[in-house]
Amino acid sequence: MTIAQEAIREATSHPLDDLLRTERIPHIWCPGCGIGTAFSSCLIAMKESGIDLEKTVMVSGIGCSGRGAGYVKLDSYHTTHGRAIPFATGMKLANTDLNVVVFSGDGDLFAIGGNHFIHAARRNVDITVVCVNNFNYGMTGGQAAATTPHLAKTTTTPLGNPESPFNLPLLAYAAGASYVARWTTLHARDLTTAIQEALANPGFSFVEVLAPCPINYGRRNKEKPLDTLRLFQDKSIIKNNAHPTELDVDWEKGVVLGTFVNNPRPCSTDMYDKTCRLEEKPEKKTAA
Amino acid sequence: MALWRVPLDAEQIDVTLGIVHIIKERCKGCGYCIEFCPKEVxxxxxxxxxxxxxxxxxxxxxxxxxxxxxxxxxxEFAIYSIEAEQEQANP
Incomplete structure (x- = not known):
């Protein structure tokens, strides 16, 4: 028997257990749900980026991915529906030392919370937004959302979705986000790197994660969880710095993944200090 | 995953051996690790x-x-691997 064969044994703890509230694991996410992968990539990125985890906060809204804040063993905030970004902005303004990570879903961030998203991106608030896009409202029973692809079947669109979905990276880019990336849960390693870059970026960073929702979205579109991941493998085109208008989610022609915007600009607190807190920094005034 | 060709320096590369640990009670049987393991382990x-x-x-x-x-x-945070030498150093 080789060393490896001898050493296979049942393990009891995971390397990420120090960042997890293990008493709540296993989590509520369905078998094959992509949120778990996105969440673990986010935790690995937070761990590897070397940021002070004592000063890191995770904020979630409502929905399946909103449970993320409840599973992380850091300071975390499970907020009202759609309002994860306003809470995160407030926290960042009150204590600029904090690293604020918003981990939430597409329905929360872009349907009910869409307005908050564009204004946080416009102000360039120094937060990192990880949006798990599973193409529907998973927790409430699979209704059509703002991100459901055209002709996809959901409980509220049994004949296929007649509408076009949001192109989230284009929205983030147009609103002024300084870092925009999109990956799928299959590209977990690139996703981890992107979240690390987003954490390091001063300013509003947005990472979209395409994730399978096997029970509510996949089942109605005849996709097993592994089929969804194979679709991610076969139909994705990796193209960094692609123009955001090319990024619509249309699996027929392929979905573009990569880092699209990495263009740091002064963030909201710096601009506020420069404009409204001149008298508190006389040495800077004389230098100028 | 089959390689297209064997790299020229393949014999000089020291391939690490990993030991897979599985937390069986956390698993929900999605099969992602099985399907996408590059070595089909x-x-x-x-x-x-x-x-x-x-x-x-x-x-x-x-x-x-x-x-x-x-x-x-x-x-599900149910599987991880550790390099074999490290495993022996601190079991």
Whole structure:
């Protein structure tokens, strides 16, 4: 028997257990749900980026991915529906030392919370937004959302979705986000790197994660969880710095993944200090 | 995953050996680790865990190269690998 064969044994703890509230694991996410992968990539990125985890906060809204804040063993905030970004902005303004990570879903961030998203991106608030896009409202029973692809079947669109979905990276880019990336849960390693870059970026960073929702979205579109991941493998085109208008989610022609915007600009607190807190920094005034 | 060709320096490269650890009770049997392991090290086991899923089983323990992909793609925090030498140093 080789060393490896001898050493296979049942393990009891995971390397990420120090960042997890293990008493709540296993989590509520369905078998094959992509949120778990996105969440673990986010935790690995937070761990590897070397940021002070004592000063890191995770904020979630409502929905399946909103449970993320409840599973992380850091300071975390499970907020009202759609309002994860306003809470995160407030926290960042009150204590600029904090690293604020918003981990939430597409329905929360872009349907009910869409307005908050564009204004946080416009102000360039120094937060990192990880949006798990599973193409529907998973927790409430699979209704059509703002991100459901055209002709996809959901409980509220049994004949296929007649509408076009949001192109989230284009929205983030147009609103002024300084870092925009999109990956799928299959590209977990690139996703981890992107979240690390987003954490390091001063300013509003947005990472979209395409994730399978096997029970509510996949089942109605005849996709097993592994089929969804194979679709991610076969139909994705990796193209960094692609123009955001090319990024619509249309699996027929392929979905573009990569880092699209990495263009740091002064963030909201710096601009506020420069404009409204001149008298508190006389040495800077004389230098100028 | 089959290589297109064998790299010229393949014989000089020291391939690390990984040891896969599975937390069976956390597994929900999605099969991502089995399907996407680049060395096809894993397979579904016949046994059930407490929740009634089939957790993965290591079928080719000597092939694991400690790439951590199963660890990163597992949505359940139920599988990870450790390099063999490290494992022996602190068991």
């Amino acid at each position: 894993l397979e579904f086991s016949k046994e059930f865990n407490q929740k009634g899923y089939h957790p993965p089983r290591v079928k080719k323990p000597d092939d694991c190269v400690n790439c951590h992909y199963c660890e990163i793609i597992c949505p």
